[in-house]
Amino acid sequence: VSARRRTTDDPVTLEQLFAAKEIVVFCGSGGVGKTSVAAAAALGATMHLGGKVLVLTIDPARRLATALGIEGLGNLAHRVEPEVLKAAGIETRGELWAAMLDTKQSWDDLVLRHAPDEETAYRILENRLYVNLTARFVQSHDYIAMERLFEIHATGEYDLIVIDTPPTRNAIDFLDAPARMADFFGSRLLRWLTLPYRVGGKRGARVLNVASRPFYQMADRVLGSQFLQDIAVFFLNFQSMYAGFVTRARAVERLLHDKRTTFAVVTTLEAAPLHEAERFCELLVERDFHLGALVLNKTLPDSLRDPSGAAAAGACIDDAGPLADALLETGDPGLADRDRTARVLRTIGESYRNFSVVAMREAELRAELARVPDVVARIPMFADDISDLDGLDAIAGYLFNAATT
Amino acid sequence: VNGPAPALLDRRLLFFTGKGGVGKSTMAAATALLASTIGKRVLLVEVDPKGDIPAQFEHAPVGFKAREIHPGVLALAMDTEASLQEYLRLNLRVPVIGRLGPLARVLDFVATAAPGVKEILTIGKIAWEVRESIEGRADFDLVIVDAAATGHIVAQLGAADAIRELVDVGPLRSQTQWVSDLLADPAVTAVNVVTTPEEMPVAETIELVDRIRREVNVPLGSVIVNRVLPELFTHADEETFDALRAPRGRDVLTSRVGVGGVDVLDAARLAVSLRRTGANHLELLRQSVDLPLLYVPYLFVRAHGLRVTRVVADALGAELGL
Numbered sequence: 066v067s068a069r070r071r072t073t074d075d076p077v078t079l080e081q082l083f084a085a086k087e088i089v090v091f092c093g094s095g096g097v098g099k100t101s102v103a104a105a106a107a108l109g110a111t112m113h114l115g116g117k118v119l120v121l122t123i124d125p126a127r128r129l130a131t132a133l134g135i136e137g138l139g140n141l142a143h144r145v146e147p148e149v150l151k152a153a154g155i156e157t158r159g160e161l162w163a164a165m166l167d168t169k170q171s172w173d174d175l176v177l178r179h180a181p182d183e184e185t186a187y188r189i190l191e192n193r194l195y196v197n198l199t200a201r202f203v204q205s206h207d208y209i210a211m212e213r214l215f216e217i218h219a220t221g222e223y224d225l226i227v228i229d230t231p232p233t234r235n236a237i238d239f240l241d242a243p244a245r246m247a248d249f250f251g252s253r254l255l256r257w258l259t260l261p262y263r264v265g266g267k268r269g270a271r272v273l274n275v276a277s278r279p280f281y282q283m284a285d286r287v288l289g290s291q292f293l294q295d296i297a298v299f300f301l302n303f304q305s306m307y308a309g310f311v312t313r314a315r316a317v318e319r320l321l322h323d324k325r326t327t328f329a330v331v332t333t334l335e336a337a338p339l340h341e342a343e344r345f346c347e348l349l350v351e352r353d354f355h356l357g358a359l360v361l362n363k364t365l366p367d368s369l370r371d372p373s374g375a376a377a378a379g380a381c382i383d384d385a386g387p388l389a390d391a392l393l394e395t396g397d398p399g400l401a402d403r404d405r406t407a408r409v410l411r412t413i414g415e416s417y418r419n420f421s422v423v424a425m426r427e428a429e430l431r432a433e434l435a436r437v438p439d440v441v442a443r444i445p446m447f448a449d450d451i452s453d454l455d456g457l458d459a460i461a462g463y464l465f466n467a468a469t470t
Numbered sequence: 471v472n473g474p475a476p477a478l479l480d481r482r483l484l485f486f487t488g489k490g491g492v493g494k495s496t497m498a499a500a501t502a503l504l505a506s507t508i509g510k511r512v513l514l515v516e517v518d519p520k521g522d523i524p525a526q527f528e529h530a531p532v533g534f535k536a537r538e539i540h541p542g543v544l545a546l547a548m549d550t551e552a553s554l555q556e557y558l559r560l561n562l563r564v565p566v567i568g569r570l571g572p573l574a575r576v577l578d579f580v581a582t583a584a585p586g587v588k589e590i591l592t593i594g595k596i597a598w599e600v601r602e603s604i605e606g607r608a609d610f611d612l613v614i615v616d617a618a619a620t621g622h623i624v625a626q627l628g629a630a631d632a633i634r635e636l637v638d639v640g641p642l643r644s645q646t647q648w649v650s651d652l653l654a655d656p657a658v659t660a661v662n663v664v665t666t667p668e669e670m671p672v673a674e675t676i677e678l679v680d681r682i683r684r685e686v687n688v689p690l691g692s693v694i695v696n697r698v699l700p701e702l703f704t705h706a707d708e709e710t711f712d713a714l715r716a717p718r719g720r721d722v723l724t725s726r727v728g729v730g731g732v733d734v735l736d737a738a739r740l741a742v743s744l745r746r747t748g749a750n751h752l753e754l755l756r757q758s759v760d761l762p763l764l765y766v767p768y769l770f771v772r773a774h775g776l777r778v779t780r781v782v783a784d785a786l787g788a789e790l791g792l
Contacts, residue, residue: 096491096671193635366736366740372730378730380726392719399710399712409711413738420770426773448743
């Protein structure tokens with residue numbers, strides 16, 4: 066079942082999808098391997114499509130960051146050297162660039178850009194609420210990641226930008242972030258809260274009117290009036306950036322809806338992440354974002370569901386003794402101890418059965434997938450972690466040979 | 471000077487945190503079930519209510535008012551608005567009739583403007599329940615919290631201290647000191663970190679343990695390693711396995727058990743490699759974190775539900791020597 070009405074022009078491979086887009090946003094719940102898949106997709110695009118490709122990654126594992134050469138670089142984009150790629154046996158047609166997201170730095174840049182003057186900018190940057198807001202709290206990652214994406218896209222430096230989304234409690238939070246940010250700065254509450262201080266001067270006593278008095282009385286009792294004043298002063302300063310900020314947040318939102326942007330949802334075939342992925346696919350379509358691809362990551366091989374495998378596993382368990390006898394004829398010293406061989410045969414038979422149960426569960430979940438995009442890629446479980454270019458190359462191979470549904 | 475910290479289940483407040491997807495809720499639920507089997511009554515608090523906690527007991531979602539979801543196990547879902555109402559009613563004697571209405575929006579607004587407000591309402595409610603229990607006014611002995619994930623837990627645990635940094639005077643300031651004291655007491659509180667033998671969960675666990683030590687005054691309990699794959703072979707067995715995979719061994723095997731024999735060998739190879747990769751991560755964890763490590767095996771048979779909660783509770787009980 067297709068998520069949208071399918072036309073003959075819809076891309077049916079990841080290669081076609083990437084060729085048609087300028088931004089690919091990878092999302093999914095934590096632990097599904099989103100960061101590696103995004104980096105591999107960028108590498109694959111460099112190999113198959115060429116051009117200048119950037120992967121903007123949020124919180125990569127250290128070894129992956131090292132492999133991409135971006136460890137400790139903050140917001141700076143870095144080109145993965147062609148020699149490094151060549152040494153890993155990777156032939157690329159284009160340039161692969163990588164960058165990380167430094168949340169604090171990105172917020173500071175934003176303030177410096179939008180503040181009316183330097184003095185206001187520094188008053189904001191040094192405000193303890195601001196420091197708290199940007200450094201401590203996860204939610205602020207949502208907006209700033211999308212803001213950075215906009216910023217980079219606006220430079221026109223890249224043919225394709227692949228972005229990995231921040232780990233949020235709900236995979237969709239970041240989608241609402243620009244709108245929420247704009248609403249927040251335009252809200253009546255904010256005006257209400259800052260109004261008394263505005264009339265009384267930035268450091269002056271507040272002037273209360275009849276309408277706002279009960280609110281302040283309650284807020285004072287809970288928060289204390291000094292704290293309330295701190296908040297108000299902070300937002301008075303922050304409001305000087307209002308126009309620029311809101312315009313920008315709206316622009317970021319438009320970019321996410323732009324035809325040149327597509328979303329790829331990554332999941333494993335476990336119940337919880339898959340459920341989240343499905344919900345996310347539905348929401349994307351509902352809100353008119355472009356759902357481009359679904360990536361099923363870390364899947365077990367089909368051979369675990371093969372009847373001949375199950376039969377062989379059963380024989381290894383039930384006929385371990387006679388099999389061990391027969392294996393004596395190989396003359397291999399490793400198979401000379403009959404009892405040990407029988408034990409190992411039983412062990413591998415049981416292990417096959419164990420993993421087989423998990424593989425069946427995965428297949429069941431995959432069959433239940435209701436709403437899927439046209440491009441579905443399946444990546445097998447790798448025994449080792451993906452932490453180098455070889456690993457990314459392997460994933461890219463599966464991504465770019467993605468079968469259609 | 472504090473004496474030695476009591477055994478895990480003898481404390482009054484246990485937090486469970488960890489990277490998303492590692493099985494944090496399952497561990498919180500299983501620990502609650504385990505405590506109930508040794509005669510304790512437990513209150514389970516779901517901080518980010520998705521209904522995961524009641525589901526581990528095959529129970530429908532619960533609200534802010536605690537309900538018994540299993541014999542000896544009560545549960546509540548955190549709700550910051552309800553928590554604020556309760557706070558106003560109990561501490562400031564503000565009568566709140568019905569819904570908060572505009573005040574809820576103010577709270578939402580202030581929580582965005584001054585992060586820490588939502589966190590303090592969460593941690594304050596938890597601490598309040600613990601104090602009620604310690605002082606004999608509650609019908610449970612132990613509070614277990616399915617807490618925020620690694621990215622957010624430090625803010626949550628440190629909310630009371632953070633508020634005092636920001637707020638110079640006022641009731642919020644004076645009413646956070648006892649919360650900090652309760653959280654800091656090793657006879658009462660322990661933060662447990664759930665992880666899996668994988669690269670990112672282990673890296674986040676090491677980083678989180680370090681951050682909790684440096685940034686908040688809350689004692690750590692155990693690190694619980696979930697989904698540990700079994701060791702298939704001894705060293706000698708491994709030689710036999712290699713011989714089975716060698717061309718002659720494989721030929722004899724497939725001539726007897728069919729072509730599927732190759733699938734069986736491949737599956738065992740994958741299992742061995744996965745176990746080995748995981749073992750390397752566990753080794754790094756052991757070297758980097760000086761906390762008790764509890765191991766829970768990978769469950770091949772079931773993915774979630776009360777059966778899993780039971781199996782995990784048994785595994786934890788065995789690890790704790792119960």
